[in-house]
Amino acid sequence: MEVQKHPSIEEASTFTIWSVNSWITPILSFLQDGRLPQDVEKARKVKKRAAKFMILNDTLYKRGFSMPYLKYVDEEEAKYILEEIHEGVYSDHASPRSLVEVEALSAITKVKIHSFVWKNIICRFGIPWMIISDNGQQFNN
Structure with a gap:
């Protein structure tokens, strides 16, 4: 019997937050890989907006002064969250x-x-x- 102390294959790191292009795509590309749009003005705007976001444990958050980190959710997850708040397990809380x-x-x-x-x-x-x-x-x- 042989005991392996290290994996025999390399693990590829993946980080997928979105499935289609949206307003957050350029910001996420900049935070992950440092990639900016070719247009100088668009690149400046992306850098400025990206300063308000951070990636923590492979999750995108928006940060603000004296407030908790806000987790980025896509449109489908946002709809689910709102449904749960208004109709699901938390519906009595909003009564x-x-x-x-x-x-x-x-x-x-x-x-x-x-x-x-x-x-x-x-x-x-x-x-x-x-x-x-x-x-x-x-x-x-």
Whole structure:
């Protein structure tokens, strides 16, 4: 019996994020291989945009100041993620039961409350079944 300590064939490294050309293709080519478009102006734009991205463990991320890395997903994966959020295992998380909206007001008036409810609740989420407040006496008018 012979014990092999090293693979007998070389492992080819592969890194596939996308299957068709998209806006991210030139950026990914630059980050992986240092390849830039022939056009000088396009090359400058690719370098500038690529500074906002990084490849970490064979995954493309967008980075930003004081925010977490954002994983790049293609259109098909993005649709799946949105479906899961709105209809899948996380659908209860986005339900109206978990809605909490607050805003600091210098004075509580009927007009300001009306404006807040319209702008921050109705326009964003639709008409709620009920609104629960801990300051009921202030909203009697």
